[in-house]
Amino acid sequence: MNRNAKIICKYLGISLFITILLGGCTKYNEKQIEHNDYSQDESPISIKESKEETVKIGVLLPMSGAQSKAGQEVKAAMNMFVDIINESTDDIDIPLAQSQGLPNLGGRKIELVYGDLKSADTALSEAERLITSEGAVGICGLFSSANTKTAAVSTEKYGVPLMSEGTSPTLTQKGYEYFFRVFPDDTMYVEDSFLYLVELNETKQADIKTVALVSEDTEFGKNIANVEKECAEKYGFSIVENITYSSNATNLISESLKLKKADPDVVMMSSYISDVILYIKTFKQLNYSPKMIMGQRGGFMTSELFTALGSDAEGLCSTSAWSLDLQIPLVAKLGNLYKENYSDGVDMIADVLKCSTDLYVLCLAINQAGSTDADAIKEAMLNLIYPEDKLFIAGTGFNFNEVGQNVGTSALICQIKDGKYQTVYPDSIKAYDGLFPLPSWEEK
Numbered sequence: 001m002n003r004n005a006k007i008i009c010k011y012l013g014i015s016l017f018i019t020i021l022l023g024g025c026t027k028y029n030e031k032q033i034e035h036n037d038y039s040q041d042e043s044p045i046s047i048k049e050s051k052e053e054t055v056k057i058g059v060l061l062p063m064s065g066a067q068s069k070a071g072q073e074v075k076a077a078m079n080m081f082v083d084i085i086n087e088s089t090d091d092i093d094i095p096l097a098q099s100q101g102l103p104n105l106g107g108r109k110i111e112l113v114y115g116d117l118k119s120a121d122t123a124l125s126e127a128e129r130l131i132t133s134e135g136a137v138g139i140c141g142l143f144s145s146a147n148t149k150t151a152a153v154s155t156e157k158y159g160v161p162l163m164s165e166g167t168s169p170t171l172t173q174k175g176y177e178y179f180f181r182v183f184p185d186d187t188m189y190v191e192d193s194f195l196y197l198v199e200l201n202e203t204k205q206a207d208i209k210t211v212a213l214v215s216e217d218t219e220f221g222k223n224i225a226n227v228e229k230e231c232a233e234k235y236g237f238s239i240v241e242n243i244t245y246s247s248n249a250t251n252l253i254s255e256s257l258k259l260k261k262a263d264p265d266v267v268m269m270s271s272y273i274s275d276v277i278l279y280i281k282t283f284k285q286l287n288y289s290p291k292m293i294m295g296q297r298g299g300f301m302t303s304e305l306f307t308a309l310g311s312d313a314e315g316l317c318s319t320s321a322w323s324l325d326l327q328i329p330l331v332a333k334l335g336n337l338y339k340e341n342y343s344d345g346v347d348m349i350a351d352v353l354k355c356s357t358d359l360y361v362l363c364l365a366i367n368q369a370g371s372t373d374a375d376a377i378k379e380a381m382l383n384l385i386y387p388e389d390k391l392f393i394a395g396t397g398f399n400f401n402e403v404g405q406n407v408g409t410s411a412l413i414c415q416i417k418d419g420k421y422q423t424v425y426p427d428s429i430k431a432y433d434g435l436f437p438l439p440s441w442e443e444k
Contacts, residue, residue, distance in 0.1 A: 054111035058130030060141035077356035165359035273299035291437035
């Protein structure tokens, strides 16, 4: 054997010895991890996931345009929940608040990465960017139903969980694998609108018989109008006017005059904030005082409503899923924390709480999964464990069905009184008896 051959054999022998040695160590370490019984706070850290790495979650918010203020408020509430999870927060007694990071991922902390939600088109491209460039393992934000559908193109393509409060019932009918909604859909909200009218007739002899529908012309308004028609027929109310208007309208006098002429007992509106403001100002200009104005969230659930309308917002009703007056101890604690430390003194409203709760629930699922793998997160979401005495929402908890809808949620009705949303329905949790009919403009 020549000298070169001897050298080659020597190094091959050394390489083989090192391979066997490392293989044995690897098997030993794997067995140690496999057989150790780790508690929730003592999970092993993955070789690929060092403790210093963060878990990135993509957040899509309107950072410019008409809804930018709402986007800022949602961002503030999400930052609150991130701080609760990442830092020990003894006075907020909810899961993950005392652990400093995600305990089942070795204490890894949450990092939010943002995208500007300007339109349905940007929802798709920004969701893709957050996933492929930023490494987001889940997406949440302030979504309309239309934006949710386009964002879902990216999240389904890459297999990433999408948390959204887009309320269209069709979102759980499209076969999405990774879509989840914590709060009610339009069917649940609208049904409660009409059940509230039924209750008023039964308990206050309100004699409500007729309804007018007012809907902006995007998917948000169209979906709700369809459900409202079904519920009106189901509960025996007559629709005396059905108005669809442009979401970009700058003059709503014609539509308002139609409503005044029809004189319905209740005006049900599906409108965004600029439309709500314009309608109410036009009603006042025309001296038209509906007996009840029932909003289907949207612009009726924004803090801008109070800033723009002041006392003219008094008495407006809206469907909702959360209110600061809920008699649940954690509601007041979260509300105070948000107002005092995150929002410059602005009260937390339902839509802000809903979007930030999406983030929190996603973090719960990631931690329960002990992984950032999408299928593991999905499995954890479908089997989420959450103590009922730690709830801060109405309903029974976070119980997702196979199409991603939380069946533990419930809707409620709020009415504005003294510049705050007050729960008036259902009777079991109401904080205010409600006002019907509304006073005239002269009486306000």
